[in-house]
Structure formats: structure tokens, C-alpha cells
Amino acid sequence: MCQSLSLKVLYRNVQFTQLSPNKPLKRLRTRRRATPERSPLIREADKYHSAYIRQKGSDGVWQWCYTCGARIPLSEIQNGHFMSRRFIRTRWNNINCHPCCHECNVTKGGNLKVYEAKPRTEYGDKAIDDLKMLARAGDKFTNEDIQKVIDLYKGLVF
Numbered sequence: 001m002c003q004s005l006s007l008k009v010l011y012r013n014v015q016f017t018q019l020s021p022n023k024p025l026k027r028l029r030t031r032r033r034a035t036p037e038r039s040p041l042i043r044e045a046d047k048y049h050s051a052y053i054r055q056k057g058s059d060g061v062w063q064w065c066y067t068c069g070a071r072i073p074l075s076e077i078q079n080g081h082f083m084s085r086r087f088i089r090t091r092w093n094n095i096n097c098h099p100c101c102h103e104c105n106v107t108k109g110g111n112l113k114v115y116e117a118k119p120r121t122e123y124g125d126k127a128i129d130d131l132k133m134l135a136r137a138g139d140k141f142t143n144e145d146i147q148k149v150i151d152l153y154k155g156l157v158f
Contacts, residue, residue: 041146048153049092050079054099055157066098066118067111080105082115082128087135092149095123095131 054063054077063077080100083090090096104111120128
């Protein structure tokens with residue numbers, strides 16, 4: 001009689017499983033969750049940085065989409081990221097963020113072909129290549145670094 005045996009082991013907050021006694025333990029893929037004190041900091045930093053990016057260069061009522069050039073009311077403009085927000089090192093980088101309309105930012109998935117070409121002409125190839133390397137850098141942002149971002153952009157939002 002063959003019974004399936006499933007053994008789950010927790011070692012240093014990593015869960016392993018063994019499906020049969022003859023096979024080695026296999027690591028289960030688990031998603032690391034943000035610490036409770038970190039999530040509100042990230043949300044607050046996003047709020048102030050996004051407000052700064054959306055207001056930067058506007059006339060107080062209207063803003064222009066960085067990728068398509070459409071004139072959009074300031075209340076409807078979004079903060080578009082060239083490198084995804086999941087890359088914490090470039091999440092609040094001003095070269096990475098520009099005001100975008102909903103069409104370019106959401107519907108067209110960031111309109112990345114146009115979005116990459118514009119900063120390359122504006123900042124240069126080296127700056128964009130450095131931005132891509134910074135996004136994938138191994139060092140992390142600490143809670144103190146996030147608090148510095150909040151303090152910086154809280155003072156710049158008008």
C-alpha cells in the first residue's frame with residue numbers, strides 16, 4: 001500500500017517540504033512581506049513624491065503628459081515610472097518618474113518605448129543605463145532612508 005507522505009519543516013522562517021521519505025527537502029517559495037512599520041512609510045513617501053512629480057512643471061491647473069504630450073488637468077495626472085515601482089532603489093528617483101496621463105501610464109502599460117527614448121535624449125544614455133543598474137542593485141533602502149525621502153518631498157510639495 002502506497003501512501004503519500006508530506007512533511008513540512010520550518011527553519012529560520014523558511015518553509016521546506018518533503019513529499020516522500022526518499023527525496024530531499026524542497027524549499028517552498030514564499031513571498032517576503034513588508035514589516036508593519038515599513039508599509040506606512042512607503043505609502044507616505046509615495047504620496048509626497050507623487051504629488052511633487054505631478055506638480056513639477058505645471059501651471060497649477062494643467063500638466064502635460066511626459067510621453068504623449070497631452071494636456072491633462074492636474075487632478076487627473078499620474079506619476080509614471082520608467083523602472084517599475086517594485087525596484088525600491090529607483091522608486092523615488094526623479095529621472096525615473098515623470099507626469100503621465102492615464103492612457104500612457106495604465107492603458108499602454110507605461111508606453112515604455114516612447115518613455116525610454118525621451119529620457120535618453122534629455123538625460124543621456126549613461127544616466128538611463130545607470131538607472132537600470134541602480135534598480136537591480138543589491139543594497140536595500142532602510143526605514144531611515146525612506147523617512148529622508150518623506151522629509152525631502154514633504155517640504156517641496158506646494
